[in-house]
Amino acid sequence: xxxxxxxxxxxxxxxxxxxxxxxxxxxxxxxxxxxxxxxxxxxxxxxxxxxxxxxxxxxxxxxxxxxxxxxxxxxxxxxxxxxxxxxxxxxxxxxxxxxxxxxxxxxxxxxxxxxxxxxxxxxxxxxxxxxxxxxxxxxxxxxxxxxxxxxxxxxxxxxxxxxxxxxxxxxxxx
Amino acid sequence: xxxxxxxxxxxxxxxxxxxxxxxxxxxxxxxxxxxxxxxxxxxxxxxxxxxxxxxxxxxxxxxxxxxxxxxxxxxxxxxxxxxxxxxxxxxxxxxxxxxxxxxxxxxxxxxxxxxxxxxxxxxxxxxxxxxxxxxxxxxxxxxxxxxxxxxxxxx
Numbered sequence: 001x002x003x004x005x006x007x008x009x010x011x012x013x014x015x016x017x018x019x020x021x022x023x024x025x026x027x028x029x030x031x032x033x034x035x036x037x038x039x040x041x042x043x044x045x046x047x048x049x050x051x052x053x054x055x056x057x058x059x060x061x062x063x064x065x066x067x068x069x070x071x072x073x074x075x076x077x078x079x080x081x082x083x084x085x086x087x088x089x090x091x092x093x094x095x096x097x098x099x100x101x102x103x104x105x106x107x108x109x110x111x112x113x114x115x116x117x118x119x120x121x122x123x124x125x126x127x128x129x130x131x132x133x134x135x136x137x138x139x140x141x142x143x144x145x146x147x148x149x150x151x152x153x154x155x156x157x158x159x160x161x162x163x164x165x166x167x168x169x170x171x172x173x174x
Numbered sequence: 175x176x177x178x179x180x181x182x183x184x185x186x187x188x189x190x191x192x193x194x195x196x197x198x199x200x201x202x203x204x205x206x207x208x209x210x211x212x213x214x215x216x217x218x219x220x221x222x223x224x225x226x227x228x229x230x231x232x233x234x235x236x237x238x239x240x241x242x243x244x245x246x247x248x249x250x251x252x253x254x255x256x257x258x259x260x261x262x263x264x265x266x267x268x269x270x271x272x273x274x275x276x277x278x279x280x281x282x283x284x285x286x287x288x289x290x291x292x293x294x295x296x297x298x299x300x301x302x303x304x305x306x307x308x309x310x311x312x313x314x315x316x317x318x319x320x321x322x323x324x325x326x327x328x329x
Binding site for chain 1: 189193196197200201203204206207208210211213214215217218221222225226228229230232233235236239
C-alpha cells in the first residue's frame with residue numbers, strides 16, 4: 001500500500017508528459033491503422049460471403065439441370081417453381097424459385113427472400129419422337145445488394161446449355 | 175525480482191505490437207478468403223464450360239435420334255453407313271446384334287467429353303446412351319529434364 005502511494009505521488013509530481021501534438025499524432029496514427037485493419041476484416045468477411053454464395057449457386061444450378069434431366073418435377077428443388085409462363089405449343093417454359101439467406105425455399109412475397117433462380121427452357125419438338133432438344137438457361141440472382149456492392153441485384157451465376165428430354169406437358173409441371 | 179520492481183513501462187511497444195498483429199492477421203484473413211473466392215470462380219467457370227460442352231453432346235444425340243427414328247426400317251448395314259456419314263469424328267464399332275456409336279467433343283479449354291450410344295437391332299429399347307463421360311486430359315510437363323543420379327552401392 002505504501003509502495004503504491006509513493007508511486008502515485010511520484011507520478012503526479014512527474015513533470016514530464018506528452019504534448020498535445022504528440023497525443024494527436026499517436027491517436028491519429030492508431031485510428032488510421034485501426035480503420036485499415038477493420039477494413040481488411042470487413043473485406044475478408046464480404047469476400048467469404050461472395051464465395052460461399054457462388055459455390056452454392058453453382059451447386060443449385062447443377063441440381064436443377066440434373067433434376068430436369070431426370071424428370072423430377074415433383075421433388076426438391078423443382079417442386080418449388082412458381083411458373084411464370086408455360087407454353088407447351090411452342091415449347092417454352094419460364095419459372096422462378098426463391099430462397100432465403102440459408103438457401104431454404106421461400107416465396108416471392110417473403111421479405112426474407114434473398115436469392116432468385118430463374119429457369120428458362122425453349123425448344124422445338126422433334127416431330128418424329130416424344131423427345132425435345134431444349135435450350136436451358138439458368139440464372140441465380142441476389143435480390144438484395146451486397147454490403148458494399150455496386151449492383152442492386154447482382155447475378156451470382158448463370159449458365160446456358162442444351163438438354164434432350166421428354167417433351168414437356170402441362171401436367172408434368174408443378 | 176529486479177524486473178518486477180522496475181517501474182519503467184513499455185506501453186507504446188505493446189500497442190504497436192498488438193496493432194501489428196491485428197494488421198498481419200487481417201491481411202492473412204483477407205488473402206485466405208480471396209484465394210477461396212478465386213477457387214469458387216474457377217469452379218464456376220469449369221461448370222459453365224462443362225454445361226456448354228454437354229449441350230453440344232445433347233444436340234448431337236438429338237440429331238442422331240432423328241436419323242435413327244427416320245430410318246428405323248432401314249437395313250442394319252445401311253443404317254450404320256448413314257451414321258458414319260453423319261460426322262467425320264464418329265467412330266462405329268460392332269457388337270453382337272448391334273453397334274456402338276462413339277464421339278468425342280472438345281471444348282475451348284481442352285475439356286473433353288466422350289459419348290457412347292448403343293444401337294441394338296434385337297432389343298425393344300433399340301438405341302440408348304451408354305455413356306457421357308468427361309475424359310481427363312493428358313498433358314506433359316514442358317522443359318522437364320531428369321538427370322541420372324548415382325545410386326550408392328551398399329554392398
